[in-house]
Amino acid sequence: MKLKIKTFGISRDILGGREVELDMNGTSVGDLRKTLSTRYPTLDKLNSLFIAVNHEYAPDEKVLSDKDEIALIPPVSGG
Amino acid sequence: MIEITEQPIEVQKVIEAASLKEAGAINTFIGTVRNQTSGKNVVKLEYEAYEPMAIAEIQKIIDRAAQQWSLTGWAISHRTGTLLPGEIAVVVAVSTPHRKESFAACQFIIDSLKQTVPIWKKEFFEDGDQWVSAHP
Numbered sequence: 301m302k303l304k305i306k307t308f309g310i311s312r313d314i315l316g317g318r319e320v321e322l323d324m325n326g327t328s329v330g331d332l333r334k335t336l337s338t339r340y341p342t343l344d345k346l347n348s349l350f351i352a353v354n355h356e357y358a359p360d361e362k363v364l365s366d367k368d369e370i371a372l373i374p375p376v377s378g379g
Numbered sequence: 380m381i382e383i384t385e386q387p388i389e390v391q392k393v394i395e396a397a398s399l400k401e402a403g404a405i406n407t408f409i410g411t412v413r414n415q416t417s418g419k420n421v422v423k424l425e426y427e428a429y430e431p432m433a434i435a436e437i438q439k440i441i442d443r444a445a446q447q448w449s450l451t452g453w454a455i456s457h458r459t460g461t462l463l464p465g466e467i468a469v470v471v472a473v474s475t476p477h478r479k480e481s482f483a484a485c486q487f488i489i490d491s492l493k494q495t496v497p498i499w500k501k502e503f504f505e506d507g508d509q510w511v512s513a514h515p
Contacts, residue, residue, distance in 0.1 A: 308497065379469050
């Protein structure tokens, strides 16, 4: 499945763009994690990495569709 | 009021947005840019937000706070873009009928904001830069 992924903070530096197209194996958030980890191993060095789907933190079981707005959420540091 | 803005935050506006006649206390937290981190001089910070999600997450924090304390009003403004030391990055204002609750609610909101709201800052030093909290 082809997905468009929005990136923020350090994840943008690692993926190299504000929005990156990714061809992933599988359909869930967990599958996306595996694809990301294989393609961008530097992501594994972060303190944490969450995936947001349609502006909500998503669990690994969540099934994705190509219409979803998907974003990488590296460790937040607001305030 | 929940606001993510590139413009300098007007503290008085945030306080007024949180004020209500039913309130007996308004508690305001102002977060500013510190001029050093671990002994290194900070030249500037750059903040960015995933705006629609940041607003949704702040709303969730407010909802949780409203379940615990009797909030009469609240307002949060967070700055994005380039900030220099001394500038205001975030303002949280909460009003409640009595002062004790206003302190607790204000602290809860700013502590939660730092944990869950998708906003990031990059620190720029004289000799390099880093995304805050990204790595162990």
